Amino acid sequence: MSEVTVQAIPEKLDVALGGDVADYVALLKPRVMFLVVFTALVGLVAAPGTMHPVLAIAALICIAVGAGASGALNMWYDADIDARMARTAARPVPQGAVTPQEALTFGSVLAGFSVICLGLMANWVAAGLLAFTIAFYVFVYTMWLKRATPQNIVIGGAAGALPPMIGWAAATGTVSLESFVLFLIIFMWTPPHFWALALIRARDYERAGVPMLPVTHGADETRRQILIYSLILAPLGMVPSVMGFGGMLYTVVASILGAFFVVFAVDCYRTREGEAADRAAKHLFAYSVLYLFVLFAALLVEQGFGIGGGGLPLSWAL
């Protein structure tokens, strides 16, 4: 019989002390912020035309703050769930370092501030998209879907997929098919990424009452769904090449990354027993992070150095 190990929850701090600066930084979910800024940067750089570097940096700061606000509002609402999960029990609200009211105020102020500043510094299309992203993440994903359906991260993933479109809109004042493709890539990447984590943390989610797919439909069905999404994601990653805004470097990188994504998904699908199954899910989870980062980095390098798009073998196929 295997034992469930639960991370020790640190002793509650006296709320009267008030949170430390580090607690407020933690409310912003810095790692998520980094991914949001990175994908928004790719959208901004890949967009046609030029944007003044200062305005581009200001726009990225606004998008980063908006993402942080979403994180703070998520931690405010999900404090009860976070307290029951080993992975999240040490967050500032369940720890008592920051009160729920403080997290709510902090998140709300930052959300409003980031949207208004993006509107003034870039344009109101980008600001509207940022406002929609924050609202979708907080009201649709956090307050509704997360506790209601195993499709929570599939639909809710739209919020995490929007930053490249926001970046694109900040640079051009509009959205386009190209930026929608970047959205779709992250949208399709999200389920295998989070379900790989959910396979490892299934007991945690079950204890917290979160209806993640492994809890409601079992590990085998989750592995099947992961494989399906991975088989869609791999060719989808090639679409920028087909459309002509991904160059030779991107094409090569996307092919290799997509192939390996399927390999890791097949391994996760086939390895179902014992520690090997956990290991396969962990490998897929770690690889999925690398996949998205390198795929978008390839696009960033090409567009940043002006070597992307145009004469691709696939671009004239359309």
Add this chain to the structure above:
Amino acid sequence: MQDAETERKRRQRKRSVAIAWILAVLVVLFFIVTIVRLGGNVLNGPG
């Protein structure tokens, strides 16, 4: 009791300093963004 009060003051001071820094950075950012958005017109002066 006194330790708790010292710790509370220390945290409050750190939060105040952080807010001061953020405000200072925002002032500089807004100034630069304004100049950039005005473009070359800022050098032309009135009239």
